[in-house]
Amino acid sequence: MIETLRSFVDAAGLLTGPDIGERYLNTRGHSQAGAPLCVVRPTSTAQVSAILKACHAAGQTVVAQGGMTGLVGGGAPRGGEVVLSLERMNQIEEFDPEGRTLTAQAGVILQTAHEYCEERGFMLPLDLGARGSATIGGVISTNAGGVRVIRYGMMRESVLGLEVVMADGTVISALNKMLKNNAGYDLKHMFIGSEGTLGIVTRAVCRLRANPKSVNTAFASLPTFEDTVAFLGYLESELGGALGSFEVMWGAYDAFVRATCPSLRPPLPAGQAFYVLLETLGTDPEADPERLQEILAAAMEKGLITDAAVAQSEQQRAAFWAVRENAGEGFRKLGPMFSYDVSMPIRAMGDFATRVKSGVDAAYSNATTLVLGHMGDGNLHVVAAVGIGGAEAHSKVNDIVYGVIRDLGGSISAEHGIGVEKKNYLAWSRTPEEIALMRTLKSTLDPKGILNPGKVL
C-alpha cells in the first residue's frame, strides 16, 4: 500500500514511521488516537483521486486532515489509517472581484485567505480563534462557525462551489460561482459538515463580502436573562444587518475573569448578572459610532441595560474581545476541565444555564460552571471544572450537560462537530430516523467504510 501511494506523489509527499510528526497524530487527549499506516501529502486533486482509488480498491481506511485545530478528534487517526493531509494543496487559484468569489485549494490557511481578500477590499466572513492554522477545507468539512454567524451564517453559507473526491476516487467538481443555481440537486451541502466521512474536499469557491468600513464594539451589562433576549431583539431591529456579533457572558464568568485573569480588564463594574459584548459592522465611519451610542442610550432609557461602554480605540476593542476570548489563563488555574459547545432555542438558554449549574453542583461539591457564548446564534459554551479529570468524571458531566440539551430540544454540537468526542451522544440530539438516514448516506457514498472510520456515526 505504502509503495503504491508513494508512486503517486513526490519525495516529500509520503511520510512513514518516525517521520510522522506530532501534527498528524492530534492526540489532544483523545484516548482512541493511534499510529497511522503513513501520511500522504498530495499536491493536486488528481493525486487525491489516485490515492483514494487505490485505498478503495484495497479497503484501506483514510483520514483526511487540514490544520488539525478541530476540538472533537475528527481528524485524529485511530490506528492503521492512511492520513491524507491537504496541507500542500495550498494555492489560491482565482479571485473574482466582480463576482466576489475566491477559489482556493483545501489546504489554504484561513488567515492567508483573510489577508489575501482584505488586501483587495473584501472579506471572507468566517472567523475563529484557530484562523492561523485552520484550513479552508477543514472549516468546510466541519461547517465551522465563530463569532460572526449572526450576520454571515456558518461556513456553509460562504461556500458557493465545492470539489470533492469520493471514497472510490471519483471527482465531483461542482465549482459553482453563482448565488443562484437550482439546476438539479445541490450536492455540496451533503459534504459540508460531514467531517470527512462522505468525501474529501479538495477545492472550493467561497463567497466574499465587501469589507466593512467601520467596526464598533461595545460592552453592556444587564440584570436578567430576559433582558439579554429583549436587548438582542432590540438591536436586531435597530441595526438590521449591521449587527455582527452578540456574545453573552453570565455574571459568574465575569467574576471568574476578574479573580483569575489579572491581564484582562472588564470594562464595566463587577457584580451584574449578565454582560454582553456586541459589535456592529457598518459602512459609514462617521455616522456609525454616534448611531451606536444613541441606540445604547435608548436601551438604557428603556431599562434594557444597566450600563454600557463603547470601545474608543482599536486597543480598547481588542481589550473588550480579550475578556470574551482570552480567559485561558484562568481556565488553566481550574485544573482538569470539561468544555462544551451546544446550541438551543434562545429562550431556553437561561433555563439551560441554571439547570446545568445545579446539576453539576449536585454531583460535585466545589465545582465551577461557567457559561458564555454566541447568544445571537443559539450557541453557548460551557466550562465545567469538578476537581477531577478522567473518563468517568467526563462521562458524568457529559450526561448532565447533554441531558439538559436533550430535554430542551437543543444540539449537542453547535459548531465543533461530532468527531469521536460526541459520537456516543448523537442520539440525544437526533432522532433514530435521522441517524438511520445518515447511515444510509454513509453506506451509499462510502460502501466500504474507508473514509474517517469511527467518526460521527
Add this chain to the structure above:
Amino acid sequence: MIETLRSFVDAAGLLTGPDIGERYLNTRGHSQAGAPLCVVRPTSTAQVSAILKACHAAGQTVVAQGGMTGLVGGGAPRGGEVVLSLERMNQIEEFDPEGRTLTAQAGVILQTAHEYCEERGFMLPLDLGARGSATIGGVISTNAGGVRVIRYGMMRESVLGLEVVMADGTVISALNKMLKNNAGYDLKHMFIGSEGTLGIVTRAVCRLRANPKSVNTAFASLPTFEDTVAFLGYLESELGGALGSFEVMWGAYDAFVRATCPSLRPPLPAGQAFYVLLETLGTDPEADPERLQEILAAAMEKGLITDAAVAQSEQQRAAFWAVRENAGEGFRKLGPMFSYDVSMPIRAMGDFATRVKSGVDAAYSNATTLVLGHMGDGNLHVVAAVGIGGAEAHSKVNDIVYGVIRDLGGSISAEHGIGVEKKNYLAWSRTPEEIALMRTLKSTLDPKGILNPGKVL
C-alpha cells in the same frame, strides 16, 4: 389503491375523476401533463406517511403539489400518479419571537406567512411574484429565489428545520430551531430544492428577520455593462448588508416597455444602455434616504451612473418596481415567447446578453430578445420572441440560450428548478459525475422511483 387512500383521510380528502379541478393538472402547456389516478389531500404528517407507505408498497407513483406556481412543470402530473396536495396542511404551528422562528406546515401560503410575521414585527425574507398562491412547502422544495437574494439568500438560507416524509413513509423530523447545529449530517439540504423527487416536505422551521424600518428605492441609468458591475461593487461597499435588491435592465427592455406598456412610467429618460432598480432595507428612517442620495450623487460624480431618481413615496416606489415586474402587457403583444431563468458569473453577463441576442437574430429575422434580472445574484431572465411558437422553435432557442450558458460555465436554472422543462439540458450545466451522484441519491432514497417520476433526472 384509491380505496386504501380514502381510508386515511376525511371525506374532502380524496378527489377522483371530474372532481379533480384544473389546479391539480397544471397543464401550462406542458405536453407531458396527463390525468392523475386521484388527488389526496392529507391534513397531517401522519396521513402523508400512511399515504406514502401504501403507495410505496404498491409501487404507485406520487406527485407532491403545493401552490402550483412553478414554471418548469415540476408539480404537473404526467399521468397515472397519485397527486398528493399539501394544501390542507396550512397551519402556522409556532411563532418564537425570541428565537425569531416560524414553524409552519407545508401548505401555508407564502403571503399568509408574510402577513403573520409582519404583524408581529418580523419578516420572512423570501418574496416572489407568486406569493399569493405559492406555499412554504413549495418554495422549500424548489429552493425559490426572488428579488432579495442578494441580501437574505435563497429559501434554503431561511430554513432552519425541516420535516420530510420519505418515499417509504418514514418521517424525518428535523425541526431544528438553531442557527448553529453541527450534530451529524445536515439532512435538510438534501431535500431543499429537490422538487419532490427525494421526499415530501410536511413542516418547516423558518428563520425570521427583523422588519426593515426604512425601504428606499432608486432607479439609475448607466452607459456600459462594466459600469453596472462597478456600480454594484460600489453599492455593496457603501451599503453593506443594507442593499436589498439590484435589478438590471438592458436598454432594449426599457425601450420595449416604453413602446408597449402605456401604463408603465420609466422614471429616467429613454435611450440609455442600462438601467438599474435598486432598493435598500435600512433601520434608520430619518438618515437612510439622505444617505442613499449622497451615495448616488457620489456615484454620479465618479461617472459610474449617468442619472438617478429616488422614489419619494410608496406610490412612486410601486411605479419603479412595476417597470421591472409588470411588463406582461407588452409581452402579450409579442405573440409566442420563450422565457429563461439562468445564472452565470456576474462578469460574464454582458457577453451572455450579446451572444444570446446575436444567436437568436441569426436564427430568426425580426426576433425580439429582452434581458433583465437580479444581477446582484448572477441571475438573468431572458425573453425571446421569434414570431412562432411550438416545440421545434422552442428547442432551437433553448439550444441557443443554454449553449451560451454552457460555454460561460453558468446554470440553466437559477431559481425555477428543472422540473420537466429543463431536464434534457441538465448535462449542459452539471458534470456526468454530478449527475451520476444525483442518480445514486435518487435510487437510494426512492428505490422504487415513486416520487415525482420523470422530473429533474
